[in-house]
Amino acid sequence: MNKMQKVLLVEDDLSLAKWVKEYLEQQQFDVEHVAHGDEVAVAFNHFTPDVVLLDVMLPGLSGIEVCRLLRQQSDTPIIMLTARADEFDEVIGFEAGANDYVIKPVRPRALLARIQSALKYQPMSSKQSNTISFGLLHINGEAKRVTYKNEEIELSTSLFSFLWYLASHAGEVVDRDSVFKTLKGREYDGQDRRFDVMLSTLRKIFKDDPQSPKKFKTVWGKGYLFVADAWTD
Structure with missing residues (x-):
């Protein structure tokens, strides 16, 4: 039996978080949800997710700050959720360590494709030793x-x-x-x-x-x- 892959969902919009969680669980993911930036580090270390869905605008630590903190300790794929599509957001997100981003409103199948892509194509494996x-x-x-x-x-x-x-x-x-x-x-x-x-x-x-x-x-x-x-x- 295949192990369920784990998604840590960090989103303060509870209605959005509810349907994203339900949708991903229907797709056989194990989903943990937190709504506050200050709660992410503890949840990450306890849940050990395979991928993180991280909203940019959060109470407490911002999504960018959280991304930087997580990237200091792990190469786990991080997909940012943002309502802003301007270049500034993209540059800051990538510099902070994000692997990808999804612009709201979130489309379920597009989100699933991004998650599957992040899980399958994690960059820079240890095989690249030269x-x-x-x-x-x-x-x-x-x-x-x-x-x-x-x-x-x-x-x-x-x-x-x-x-x-x-x-x-x-x-x-x-x-x-x-x-x-x-x-x-x-x-x-x-x-x-x-x-x-x-x-x-x-x-x-x-x-x-x-x-x-x-x-x-x-x-x-x-x-x-x-x-x-x-x-x-």
């Missing part, structure tokens, strides 16, 4: 450690996986569909901008001028390009 180096940039796949100019760069799990994928295909234009299939386990729907946002975040972190990028380039109509010889200064 190191990729370009000039002053060094990426250790096993330790999930990035150094640039002899300084350690802190990246969320999602950002690290995206950087690793780009660096693994240095000099190649990787299309969005390939990125989505590899890192999210699904095809690109033609609208999702998450990796565009992540690329902007990587440019910010590595001080790559967005008006004239040299390290991370967007090839319009095709995809993304990691420039191998741009890491010497």
